[in-house]
Amino acid sequence: MTLDTARLPAWPEDDFSSYGAIRMQAVGRIQAITGLHLHRNWLSIPHVFHQDEVDVTALEQRRRQWNADHPGVKLTPLVPLIAATVKAIDRYPLFATSLSADGKTLTFKDYRHIGVAVDTPNGLLVPVLRDCGTKSATAIADELAAISEKARTKGLSMAEMAGGVITISSLGHIGGTGFTPIINAPQVAIIGVTKLAERIVLTDDGGLSKRLLLPLSLSYDHRVINGADAARFVRAVGEELDGFAFPD
Numbered sequence: 001m002t003l004d005t006a007r008l009p010a011w012p013e014d015d016f017s018s019y020g021a022i023r024m025q026a027v028g029r030i031q032a033i034t035g036l037h038l039h040r041n042w043l044s045i046p047h048v049f050h051q052d053e054v055d056v057t058a059l060e061q062r063r064r065q066w067n068a069d070h071p072g073v074k075l076t077p078l079v080p081l082i083a084a085t086v087k088a089i090d091r092y093p094l095f096a097t098s099l100s101a102d103g104k105t106l107t108f109k110d111y112r113h114i115g116v117a118v119d120t121p122n123g124l125l126v127p128v129l130r131d132c133g134t135k136s137a138t139a140i141a142d143e144l145a146a147i148s149e150k151a152r153t154k155g156l157s158m159a160e161m162a163g164g165v166i167t168i169s170s171l172g173h174i175g176g177t178g179f180t181p182i183i184n185a186p187q188v189a190i191i192g193v194t195k196l197a198e199r200i201v202l203t204d205d206g207g208l209s210k211r212l213l214l215p216l217s218l219s220y221d222h223r224v225i226n227g228a229d230a231a232r233f234v235r236a237v238g239e240e241l242d243g244f245a246f247p248d
């Protein structure tokens with residue numbers, strides 16, 4: 001399928017120096033390559049964005065306690081999220097598929113390799129953590145720390161970025177209440193995570209309760225996934241987070 005871009009108006013050129021001082025800088029190699037892929041994905045995948053908040057009050061209490069009990073090891077909220085995503089995919093395998101280029105065949109993947117977007121000085125890289133369904137939380141945390149450090153300092157090989165069934169992009173350490181990440185083709189969905197937020201919510205008996213909510217932003221390929229699937233999947237991620245078992 002090709003897009004007819006020939007009919008679009010030309011890119012607007014402007015003499016910025018006529019308005020004031022400017023400086024120019026070449027776009028970095030990684031940013032340029034990433035940009036081309038993101039542009040292709042944005043133009044060729046019909047994205048739909050689904051936003052939800054999951055209650056992680058109990059999970060966060062348990063995570064903080066676990067970190068306090070295990071000095072020297074740190075589990076960030078991303079680690080239970082990776083594990084919960086794997087379990088949600090087990091319940092909704094559509095989220096680990098790829099659509100063929102002709103749109104006729106869907107490939108279901110039984111492996112659970114998860115891509116994690118890493119912000120590096122040279123641009124965005126997406127290392128892939130292998131077999132997250134069979135790894136302990138501490139193994140996932142160790143691997144995430146090692147591979148994101150490598151991405152930032154030495155870069156990654158193509159093999160280290162290949163084979164993910166879904167990608168998670170976390171901006172939770174910075175902020176935000178939601179965003180619309182671009183799908184990492186040939187995957188069919190990407191989960192965006194933003195900052196944990198304390199909220200006062202109305203309880204079933206009409207009272208008020210202070211809860212900790214994790215905003216989840218799912219972008220999905222509407223050729224493969226429908227809105228109801230997306231809503232159920234994100235709810236499933238929330239349920240699996242709630243049931244997450246910290247290691248002994």
Ligand code: CAO
Nearest residue numbers: 076077078117118119124148169170172173193194195196
């Ligand atoms: N809400 C609140 N705090 C959060 C959080 C969340 N959702 N997620 C992480 N944090 C906290 C962590 O607990 C940690 O707190 P302490 O320093 O107090 O222990 C702190 O933020 C820093 O976490 P981290 O960034 O070191 O670790 P991580 O596991 O959350 O993420 C990594 C690792 C590599 C994914 C992340 O560092 C990163 O690079 N994210 C950027 C991804 C990105 O750019 N996405 C956009 C892609 S589209 O352009």
